[in-house]
Amino acid sequence: SAGNDVMFDEALCEQGRNFGNKIWNAYRLVNGWTVDGTLAQSDNDRLAGEWFRQTLRRAVAELDGDFGSYRISEAFMLLYKLFWDDFSGWYLEMIKPAYGAPIDPRTVDEAKGFFDALLRLLHPFMPFVTEEIWQDLAPRAAGESIMVARQPQADEQADEALLARFELVKETITAVRNIRKQKNLPQREVLTLEVIADANYPADYAPVLTKMANLSAIERVAEKDAAAAAFIVKTTQYFVPLGDRIDREAEIAKLGEELTYYEGFLQSVERKLSNERFVQSAPAAVVDKERAKKADAEAKIAAIREQLAALN
Numbered sequence: 001s002a003g004n005d006v007m008f009d010e011a012l013c014e015q016g017r018n019f020g021n022k023i024w025n026a027y028r029l030v031n032g033w034t035v036d037g038t039l040a041q042s043d044n045d046r047l048a049g050e051w052f053r054q055t056l057r058r059a060v061a062e063l064d065g066d067f068g069s070y071r072i073s074e075a076f077m078l079l080y081k082l083f084w085d086d087f088s089g090w091y092l093e094m095i096k097p098a099y100g101a102p103i104d105p106r107t108v109d110e111a112k113g114f115f116d117a118l119l120r121l122l123h124p125f126m127p128f129v130t131e132e133i134w135q136d137l138a139p140r141a142a143g144e145s146i147m148v149a150r151q152p153q154a155d156e157q158a159d160e161a162l163l164a165r166f167e168l169v170k171e172t173i174t175a176v177r178n179i180r181k182q183k184n185l186p187q188r189e190v191l192t193l194e195v196i197a198d199a200n201y202p203a204d205y206a207p208v209l210t211k212m213a214n215l216s217a218i219e220r221v222a223e224k225d226a227a228a229a230a231f232i233v234k235t236t237q238y239f240v241p242l243g244d245r246i247d248r249e250a251e252i253a254k255l256g257e258e259l260t261y262y263e264g265f266l267q268s269v270e271r272k273l274s275n276e277r278f279v280q281s282a283p284a285a286v287v288d289k290e291r292a293k294k295a296d297a298e299a300k301i302a303a304i305r306e307q308l309a310a311l312n
């Protein structure tokens with residue numbers, strides 16, 4: 001990072017090797033899919049493409065700022081996370097077909113287009129592996145090289161509302177996966193997800209939720225299910241029915257810990273908002289953000305108390 005000497009450490013070489021392997025394995029995955037021209041793009045794949053397009057657009061804009069200010073270390077870490085987490089960890093997992101199943105051509109073209117852009121962004125940091133994969137990703141003319149390929153441009157602003165909405169989807173998927181770990185439920189076991197829908201429920205992304213959390217259905221309900229593992233994302237309440245596998249005492253203990261945390265969090269936000277100096281001197285956006293935190297915490301506390309009442 002800027003201003004610091006970096007001592008040589010073999011662990012840094014290992015980290016670079018692992019990242020190079022990650023790029024290569026992602027290419028092998030995309031290049032190994034069987035394309036069926038008769039297939040139409042699914043809603044899940046369309047939504048995944050829309051999300052990653054906006055994610056890439058935001059990242060390119062941030063990179064322009066980093067390079068303009070010579071924040072080279074920050075630029076690379078942004079790309080590292082963009083490829084490892086967003087592209088490989090989320091996007092490719094969302095569009096990956098079932099083992100041995102074909103995929104539609106539009107989704108493959110989108111994935112290769114994103115891959116091409118990522119390779120061009122990574123090229124100044126990792127010139128050799130990116131050149132090698134880029135040459136094989138699509139037919140190239142004689143003498144064509146990634147070294148002189150145009151860098152992706154931030155031609156439009158990213159849709160921040162879409163990206164914020166998708167964060168709720170990711171939180172929900174992660175919460176269902178955590179329930180699987182806590183209850184020792186295998187990933188192959190199909191679950192049902194119940195939701196008390198409100199303004200923060202990302203209904204448009206139900207196809208993504210269904211695939212990524214391995215759900216048989218997402219059902220809207222009006223009341224809480226006492227025989228279910230419950231969690232809250234922002235202000236939306238979700239339930240995974242478990243029948244006799246629910247440990248009522250453990251669930252009450254977990255909800256009690258969450259209640260204590262959010263009550264303490266609410267108190268800290270209220271202290272900040274009760275400080276007239278902060279409210280008057282801080283930018284309006286910062287104050288509004290604190291007020292939104294307060295509203296979210298109050299909604300979570302109310303929901304947790306209702307869940308505890310249903311379990312008792």
